[in-house]
Amino acid sequence: MPSLLLVMFILQLSLHIINTVGASTITDLLWILYNKLPTPTSSSSQRARKLRAEIIRLKRELSKVSPQDDFARWAKLDREHKKATDEYQKIDASLKTHQTTFQSTISTLRWLGTQGLRFLLQMWFAKQPMFWLPAGWVPYYVEWILSFPRAPLGSVSINVWGIACASMIALVGEALAATWVLVTHKPVPTKGDPMAYEATTENRTAGEKGTPREEKARQGLKKEL
Template sequence: MPSLLLVVFGLQLALHVINTVGANTINELLWILYTKLPTPTSTSAQKAQKLKREVVRLKRELNAVSAQDNFSKWAKLRREHDKALSEFEKSDGSVRSHQTKFFSTLSTVRWVTTSGARLSLQFWYSKKPMFWLPQGWVPVYVEWLLSFPRAPKGSISINIWDIACASMIALISEALTAVYVLMTKKAPPTAQPQAFEGAPQGNAAESEKKEL
């Protein structure tokens, strides 16, 4: 069984990576991987992409034909375009519904395995010392702070160890970022801002449909 010290450190490292990369970015990457697997959802996603390409092709052909000069061909292309667009919207709606459920499940699993696990460990092991300080090494009031909230005095509590891990990971991350900037002369990559974790990109979908 891994040491509790390492478990707490690993949870803080996972939380730091998620916050740095961005939950939405991770969701999108996992969704792409999921749609590559042989599942019914991947089949629907591939069908939606195929219909999208067909709609775009018909739209271009429709724009290239004059309704006045060649009405019969224009009307035929129009019917084909409207039919393909209707099928695409239906297929795309189904895929986006699955995507929303997928993101919601990911968000729940991610919280349970990171923040939820962290809070559970802090509650369950609140009285357990992570390790002991040498006797008389720090003043009494510092011993009390380091054992907060319920660990034995003279020890390091899981809450304080958790804070120490988070601070150390943040410092190392900032140091690595500074080294990266100095070596490459480029700004460090940053995660995309997100309003609601796991929410589908509605504006992108609407603009995409407008283009079709």
């Protein structure tokens, strides 16, 4: 049986991934995977993809044929296009009905497997210590907070352990995101950076005018000389 500490950590990590990636994105990916497996909707999904490609092909051919110059071919392509469109709309409507049911089922299972399981564990193991702290390691009020709500004094409760896991996972996620940005993106020079100052100096030497106050001071300096 896996450790309760590990179970809570995996639950918090799963919740963080779902919140970061997005529940709808995960559900859409699962729907695509579901249609690739030998399921009741797999054949309909494949047929819909073929019909969609066929509709696009017929539409392109229709745009190249003039009904005045070649009416027979245009009429044949138009009939094929309408037939494929009608069949695609029927299959697509059926798939959307199945997709709505699939999304509802996945949402329920996702909640039961994450939030529901977490609440159940927190209630069931509320009095069980996750681990014990060394005697006298922290003050009494800290021991009381760490054992909240019903764990033995001097231990860490499952609620506090879950909060600690969620906080640590969020910090690590932000650190990884910041590292990724620093590695893949170069910092843009600001106005006070040396690069910005050098660019400004080069523009001035190239003959660009400064502000009106600078031009006035420059003309006064020339008169004095």
